[in-house]
Amino acid sequence: MAPIPENQQQALVSRLMKACGGAYTPETRRKYFISGPQWAAAYQGQALFHAPTRPAIGFEEIIRRYADIGIGYWATHDTDVIPTEILGTEGQWEIVSRIRKALSDHGVHCSMVTTETFYHAVWAAGPAAESPGVREYAKLRVRNTVDIGHELGASFAVYWPGSLGYFVQGAIDETSSLRWYADAINAACDRDVDVAARKNRPTLKHCLEAKPFEPQAEILLPTTDAMLAFISSGLLTRPEMVGVNPEYLHELMWGAAPRAALARALLAGKLFHFDINDGYRLKHDVDIGVGLVNPLDWLNVLVLLRSHGYNGPFNLDYKPPRTTSQFGVFEVSFPTAVDRFITLWEMAGEVLSDPIVKEATDALKVGGPKAPTHDAAAVTAANYELLTLHELIAHRLVQILLGLHRGRVFSIPSGT
Numbered sequence: 001m002a003p004i005p006e007n008q009q010q011a012l013v014s015r016l017m018k019a020c021g022g023a024y025t026p027e028t029r030r031k032y033f034i035s036g037p038q039w040a041a042a043y044q045g046q047a048l049f050h051a052p053t054r055p056a057i058g059f060e061e062i063i064r065r066y067a068d069i070g071i072g073y074w075a076t077h078d079t080d081v082i083p084t085e086i087l088g089t090e091g092q093w094e095i096v097s098r099i100r101k102a103l104s105d106h107g108v109h110c111s112m113v114t115t116e117t118f119y120h121a122v123w124a125a126g127p128a129a130e131s132p133g134v135r136e137y138a139k140l141r142v143r144n145t146v147d148i149g150h151e152l153g154a155s156f157a158v159y160w161p162g163s164l165g166y167f168v169q170g171a172i173d174e175t176s177s178l179r180w181y182a183d184a185i186n187a188a189c190d191r192d193v194d195v196a197a198r199k200n201r202p203t204l205k206h207c208l209e210a211k212p213f214e215p216q217a218e219i220l221l222p223t224t225d226a227m228l229a230f231i232s233s234g235l236l237t238r239p240e241m242v243g244v245n246p247e248y249l250h251e252l253m254w255g256a257a258p259r260a261a262l263a264r265a266l267l268a269g270k271l272f273h274f275d276i277n278d279g280y281r282l283k284h285d286v287d288i289g290v291g292l293v294n295p296l297d298w299l300n301v302l303v304l305l306r307s308h309g310y311n312g313p314f315n316l317d318y319k320p321p322r323t324t325s326q327f328g329v330f331e332v333s334f335p336t337a338v339d340r341f342i343t344l345w346e347m348a349g350e351v352l353s354d355p356i357v358k359e360a361t362d363a364l365k366v367g368g369p370k371a372p373t374h375d376a377a378a379v380t381a382a383n384y385e386l387l388t389l390h391e392l393i394a395h396r397l398v399q400i401l402l403g404l405h406r407g408r409v410f411s412i413p414s415g416t
């Protein structure tokens with residue numbers, strides 16, 4: 001193959017993208033509660049140790065591109081769109097009205113707002129620092145985000161306290177930091193109740209998001225389970241307004257089974273919002289596009305969510321790789337992430353109605369014949385052969401994932 005001239009590379013990418021097939025129309029994509037975060041499309045590929053590979057891009061263009069793709073919802077941090085210096089001022093509201101216009105021009109809805117409490121130097125000791133001044137500022141910021149959320153028509157507010165922790169131990173008392181962090185969440189909920197009443201809108205759903213490490217070395221609330229315990233610790237004044245926003249990869253990062261972590265949040269009635277992406281166990285936050293690493297696990301996750309009627313947002317919290325160009329972000333990265341999600345979601349529906357999975361699951365639940373309860377050997381024998389169905393079900397899930405359940409086999413030449 002001859003070298004490809006620069007001016008023909010985009011056309012090549014587009015041609016191969018079309019040849020891939022399997023794309024849904026924007027109308028179909030809009031039927032799902034999929035949100036595109038401002039920060040995902042604006043990410044310039046500048047992770048730690050890396051210079052940016054893509055130019056800066058603003059919210060107007062991102063909202064327009066999301067609309068073209070068929071991503072019906074948009075989410076943002078306060079400082080993704082408003083410079084820190086003008087937060088809470090007149091200048092902020094001018095930007096917010098430009099955002100409202102962009103959203104309405106393109107038929108996109110703002111689903112979620114979140115406060116950046118990790119990047120600016122003011123958060124060096126975290127949002128629940130010892131200094132009362134920092135903590136008052138943190139309250140101002142989360143209250144302001146609630147105001148912005150109502151103005152943009154959002155339904156969810158997310159909190160990722162990634163800087164609630166430390167590099168060196170001993171300086172802070174963790175119990176105080178957690179109380180102070182609760183004060184900030186309480187301030188946001190109080191403000192929400194006031195603003196919602198004034199605007200005649202429902203209150204927001206406040207969602208805590210955990211990550212086991214990064215950017216602090218040790219994090220005080222590292223897992224979704226820790227968040228659930230925090231919500232019911234008695235520190236929150238309005239715990240009924242607060243739930244969780246698990247991120248798939250953040251659970252994998254500490255070695256969890258994401259499906260089991262989600263099940264625990266479902267049982268607690270706290271699964272409000274879900275960040276979808278992919279990556280590797282026990283590694284850093286690589287934020288790879290959903291389904292590119294663990295499609296089988298993803299299928300399993302979606303089977304669980306479908307069978308429990310989860311109806312919250314699926315937020316595309318991933319970072320297009322730094323090898324993907326700006327053109328590629330909207331031509332390849334977002335449409336394929338959305339389409340893999342839709343395919344896996346529909347496939348999860350297929351799993352739930354698959355006659356083999358159904359019969360095997362029902363058989364496991366009904367169990368073998370009744371045996372004397374006190375006799376362990378008899379109870380074992382009564383169910384013994386049925387337990388092979390666990391592996392059969394797992395095999396069936398892989399068949400459905402790979403399309404083998406439709407009879408696809410490979411023809412192996414004889415003699416090899």
Ligand code: GLC
Pocket residue numbers: 039077114115158159160209247275317
């Ligand atoms: C940051 C985190 C991301 C989180 C978001 C919301 O961008 O990396 O995981 O969902 O903040 O606050």
Ligand code: MN
Pocket residue numbers: 209247275317
């Ligand atoms: Mn996230």
Ligand code: MN
Pocket residue numbers: 247249250285286287317
């Ligand atoms: Mn992440």
